[in-house]
Amino acid sequence: MTSPDYKGDIDRIIKILKHTANGLFPAVSIGDGKLRKILFGEDSYKINDDSFPYAVVTTPTRPFATQDRFGIGDGSADPQISVQYVIKVFAKEGRPQKAEELLYGFINKIVTILKANPRLKEPAGLTDPKCIRSFILDVVPIPDKRGQEIQGAEILMQCQIGSGFTIEIAGFSGVSLVSKPVERETEITENVYDTARMRKTVSPIAEIHVFFAEIEYVESIVSALRTQKRNRAIISTTLTRPSGATVYSGKIVEISNGAGFDQLETAVIQFEVIH
Numbered sequence: 001m002t003s004p005d006y007k008g009d010i011d012r013i014i015k016i017l018k019h020t021a022n023g024l025f026p027a028v029s030i031g032d033g034k035l036r037k038i039l040f041g042e043d044s045y046k047i048n049d050d051s052f053p054y055a056v057v058t059t060p061t062r063p064f065a066t067q068d069r070f071g072i073g074d075g076s077a078d079p080q081i082s083v084q085y086v087i088k089v090f091a092k093e094g095r096p097q098k099a100e101e102l103l104y105g106f107i108n109k110i111v112t113i114l115k116a117n118p119r120l121k122e123p124a125g126l127t128d129p130k131c132i133r134s135f136i137l138d139v140v141p142i143p144d145k146r147g148q149e150i151q152g153a154e155i156l157m158q159c160q161i162g163s164g165f166t167i168e169i170a171g172f173s174g175v176s177l178v179s180k181p182v183e184r185e186t187e188i189t190e191n192v193y194d195t196a197r198m199r200k201t202v203s204p205i206a207e208i209h210v211f212f213a214e215i216e217y218v219e220s221i222v223s224a225l226r227t228q229k230r231n232r233a234i235i236s237t238t239l240t241r242p243s244g245a246t247v248y249s250g251k252i253v254e255i256s257n258g259a260g261f262d263q264l265e266t267a268v269i270q271f272e273v274i275h
């Protein structure tokens with residue numbers, strides 16, 4: 001069962017933004033393109049008049065994005081949920097036009113840093129991910145600060161947290177799936193008739209078992225999958241769900257383009273199970 005860890009996630013976002021290798025913090029002098037403070041939680045720009053530029057990391061009014069219609073019952077689980085965070089950044093300059101220019105520079109840096117670490121890993125060693133994936137949902141200038149010496153913007157980030165689906169295939173392990181895998185098991189039958197040509201039953205003659213897995217398009221992985229498909233060899237693959245792992249033996253029979261996730265290029269693998 002998955003529950004949001006708002007404090008832990010916000011602490012990690014701040015740690016990522018403060019990581020010196022990212023070039024956003026700390027400011028040594030005014031106007032060096034870095035932030036002087038990155039704060040936890042909501043704040044008022046008015047009480048930090050001597051600390052511009054700075055940012056705060058908090059949650060939006062409705063941070064819990066998942067709309068669960070059915071709840072959790074006995075024996076069921078909620079392996080994944082979606083939560084949202086807001087990074088508010090403020091810049092100050094004597095001329096409003098210059099303040100706006102500085103603000104856009106900070107937006108660019110923050111968005112670039114967060115997109116480079118979509119699983120919110122610990123920035124030094126890139127370990128201990130906080131989410132399965134994330135994306136920048138929206139960037140909105142704060143309306144009442146437009147044309148002012150102090151200007152601000154809100155960067156809305158959505159994170160998918162919990163247990164993910166992964167696949168081990170073609171020599172690659174722990175490949176994350178973009179969407180929940182689709183599994184289909186079909187029985188092919190033929191009709192059996194009596195002497196009056198009335199159908200009395202159906203007889204199974206074949207069974208087809210396939211699953212579809214959507215992964216992020218990574219050239220090295222997709223190239224290896226294409227090689228396996230062209231070789232037509234029977235291979236072993238492990239599909240890991242939040243509830244456990246299943247080992248299959250079979251063939252890759254199709255590789256096609258998948259749907260996008262925030263413009264993410266994906267590939268869909270069709271794997272036919274051979275018993």
